[in-house]
Amino acid sequence: MSLQPDDRSPNRRAARPRGWLRAAIVASMALAFVAAAIGFVGFLSQLRGVETNPPRNADGIVVLTGGSSRVSDAMELLAAGYGQRLLISGVHPTNDASDISRSLPDSQRLLSCCVDLDRSAVNTRSNAAETRRWARERGFKSLIVVTSNYHMPRAIVELSHAMPDVTLIPFSVVGDRWRDEPWWTSGATFRLLLSEYAKYVAAEVRVRLADVGLDLTSDLGEPALRRATTAQAN
Structure with missing residues (x-):
């Protein structure tokens, strides 16, 4: 009489699906990690390490507040004639022009x-x-966009989605650090960088x-629009 366990026993048959499930989960997590790592490298490749003058002038300049020297760099571009007017977006509600001056x-x-x-923008x-x-x-049909280098990819995603008919010219501010x-x-x-990469991916997915046509969130006080893909969408 053989004492070897029967591979056809209920316990053995139940163990096999569980083993395949664990393997599938591990493989999926490994693929997700590799995809995230490749995406992070691609994100880093977009970040400029040095500041360079815009290749051409634009109708206007917009600077997104939140990082050191962004506003001063934008003012320098305005003084040099790269744009007709400057919008400082995200100014604290209690600040005014005298604080900046x-x-x-x-x-x-x-x-x-x-x-x-602009004192109303919060993100x-x-x-x-x-x-x-x-x-x-x-x-205005063209804008120079001024923000920190690590923030520029997400800023361009959001701005190009909001203004598909406006030409955007990035000017990346590179901090001392x-x-x-x-x-x-x-x-x-x-x-x-990891935090900014996660926000960038989230913005890309939402856009x-x-x-x-799956815009399920309101457009910042404006009526929500469910838009189909158009030739202008970015």
């Missing part, structure tokens, strides 16, 4: 004649909505879904 005393003339302040998506209103009011040390040697910078 104190930090940029050499820009008083420009602040009084050629700078508009990148609302930055895009307010910039769209500003550009439409003035008939980015210049002084490689990002992979700083835990804080690495965490910042792509909206392009095929």
